Amino acid sequence: MVFIVFMEKILNYINGGLQEPVCKQFMINTSPATGQIIGQIPDSDAADVALAVQAAAQAFPHWSACGVQERSKILLKLADLVEKNLDALAEAESLDNGKPLKLARTVDIPRAVQNIQFYATAAMHLHDEAYYTEPQAINYTRREPLGVVACISPWNLPLYLFTWKIAPALAAGCTVVAKPSEVTPLTAFLFSKLCIEAGLPAGVLNIVHGLGHKAGQALVENPDVEAISFTGGTQTGKKIAQIVAPRFKKLSLELGGKNPNIVFEDCDFEKAVQGSVLAAFSNQGQICLCGSRLLVQKSIYDKFKQAFLAKAAALKVGNPALSEVQVGAVVSEGHYNKILSCIKLAREEGGKILLGGGPVQLPAPNDKGFFIAPTVIEGLSQECRTNQEEIFGPVVTLMPFETEEEALQYANGTEYGLAATIWTENLKRAHRIAHGIKSGIVWVNCWLLRDLRTPFGGMKQSGVGREGGFEALRFFTEEKNICIKL
Numbered sequence: 475m476v477f478i479v480f481m482e483k484i485l486n487y488i489n490g491g492l493q494e495p496v497c498k499q500f501m502i503n504t505s506p507a508t509g510q511i512i513g514q515i516p517d518s519d520a521a522d523v524a525l526a527v528q529a530a531a532q533a534f535p536h537w538s539a540c541g542v543q544e545r546s547k548i549l550l551k552l553a554d555l556v557e558k559n560l561d562a563l564a565e566a567e568s569l570d571n572g573k574p575l576k577l578a579r580t581v582d583i584p585r586a587v588q589n590i591q592f593y594a595t596a597a598m599h600l601h602d603e604a605y606y607t608e609p610q611a612i613n614y615t616r617r618e619p620l621g622v623v624a625c626i627s628p629w630n631l632p633l634y635l636f637t638w639k640i641a642p643a644l645a646a647g648c649t650v651v652a653k654p655s656e657v658t659p660l661t662a663f664l665f666s667k668l669c670i671e672a673g674l675p676a677g678v679l680n681i682v683h684g685l686g687h688k689a690g691q692a693l694v695e696n697p698d699v700e701a702i703s704f705t706g707g708t709q710t711g712k713k714i715a716q717i718v719a720p721r722f723k724k725l726s727l728e729l730g731g732k733n734p735n736i737v738f739e740d741c742d743f744e745k746a747v748q749g750s751v752l753a754a755f756s757n758q759g760q761i762c763l764c765g766s767r768l769l770v771q772k773s774i775y776d777k778f779k780q781a782f783l784a785k786a787a788a789l790k791v792g793n794p795a796l797s798e799v800q801v802g803a804v805v806s807e808g809h810y811n812k813i814l815s816c817i818k819l820a821r822e823e824g825g826k827i828l829l830g831g832g833p834v835q836l837p838a839p840n841d842k843g844f845f846i847a848p849t850v851i852e853g854l855s856q857e858c859r860t861n862q863e864e865i866f867g868p869v870v871t872l873m874p875f876e877t878e879e880e881a882l883q884y885a886n887g888t889e890y891g892l893a894a895t896i897w898t899e900n901l902k903r904a905h906r907i908a909h910g911i912k913s914g915i916v917w918v919n920c921w922l923l924r925d926l927r928t929p930f931g932g933m934k935q936s937g938v939g940r941e942g943g944f945e946a947l948r949f950f951t952e953e954k955n956i957c958i959k960l
């Protein structure tokens with residue numbers, strides 16, 4: 475299949491076919507790097523969600539019972555098709571999201587392939603337990619797929635996070651209704667065409683496009699949806715939790731972060747500078763794991779600051795399609811304005827802008843795009859809003875600290891607890907700090923190094939539950955114990 479991604483009229487994928495929303499209403503999809511219209515998105519509502527849930531419910535008995543080998547075979551075929559279409563999918567992702575094409579080609583789409591491959595094979599290794607209750611009984615536990623589940627994913631890593639959710643759900647034997655972010659629907663739509671090509675049975679996966687508060691909320695509220703796997707902002711997560719709590723649905727929430735990146739005086743200096751720049755500005759700072767609070771030990775603060783600023787200033791901001799570009803457009807006009815207002819707030823709070831601090835004006839065809847310069851701010855207190863609230867853009871604050879205790883106090887001093895990075899060559903210190911940090915993930919002398927078998931998720935306001943490895947397969951299944959009297 476060859477994709478033509480320009481001016482796509484995106485359709486919902488329901489019961490194995492592509493269809494317009496029931497209301498026939500569409501929204502405009504624009505490219506954030508040019509401001510140009512690139513297609514139309516269904517403005518789906520509860521009626522489309524109901525059709526999708528119905529199709530998923532009908533598909534469930536066969537899909538859950540067909541056996542893990544059968545599911546694995548189809549999913550591996552799907553992974554192959556994604557890999558075959560890597561270039562076209564990467565182009566679509568970059569066009570829709572504004573991220574550098576190179577990043578989409580080397581990270582987003584390859585990771586989508588890995589997600590599907592990983593769960594297509596992991597499900598074959600999930601095993602049940604048995605207990606011999608000597609001498610009178612044997613117990614065995616069965617992991618049964620939940621039924622119809624909802625997967626709701628954000629815009630920052632569109633196909634990457636979309637597949638990270640649907641792959642374990644499908645592999646576990648659930649049928650899925652997924653809602654990608656309306657801001658970046660393109661690769662999920664192209665993916666639905668690949669599902670048809672792979673022979674995924676009708677109704678096993680359904681993709682409903684539309685607004686979060688409309689289509690997304692209808693999905694969460696639907697009584698026939700057994701579980702919700704959500705990745706997105708903390709406020710949306712709270713709203714979803716309130717809706718599903720009285721219904722006792724299973725819920726996995728991967729939410730925001732305000733992650734500390736802690737640089738000790740005994741670090742490998744060059745690696746720490748390089749890694750901190752990556753952690754701050756990759757994907758325009760729009761990764762929940764980005765190190766947006768850079769804490770640097772006082773003894774090396776000035777030297778580190780100069781080196782960090784030099785590297786950040788050298789980042790090439792520009793047309794995402796160009797291979798030398800490292801920083802593309804932020805995802806939308808709304809998000810662009812939000813980031814600029816956060817920088818304004820940082821100024822009002824007394825922050826000193828050391829680098830960037832505003833838009834980057836590019837020549838045509840990117841003159842109407844949403845580009846923001848990598849921005850570095852210092853002189854702010856730990857308690858101010860800039861250091862407490864997630865910005866989710868190419869903005870990092872610099873703060874000095876003196877002791878390990880102070881570093882830990884700053885690191886843990888927000889409501890979030892998703893990820894942290896520590897730069898030190900002292901192994902004992904690395905363990906001490908890693909154990910003291912309240913976050914679900916701690917990287918030592920690296921950032922975003924991922925092994926898909928490891929648990930992934932946040933503490934505090936960064937979420938509930940873990941994705942990754944067998945955890946995700948357990949989430950989409952429920953244990954039943956069967957006790958047999960001997």
Ligand code: NDP
Nearest residue numbers: 627628629654655656686690691706707710728729730762
């Ligand atoms: P949002 O919370 O705005 O949206 C996430 C998804 O939820 C989108 O598909 C959105 O649809 C949908 N949605 C919005 N409102 C509702 C609702 N009431 N009911 C059901 N679904 C709804 O997050 P963003 O898309 O803005 O993503 C950025 C956020 O995601 C950041 O806070 C970031 O930290 C977090 N994130 C967390 C990750 C993690 O693993 N912990 C990973 C990546 C991002 P639509 O967009 O169409 O409105």
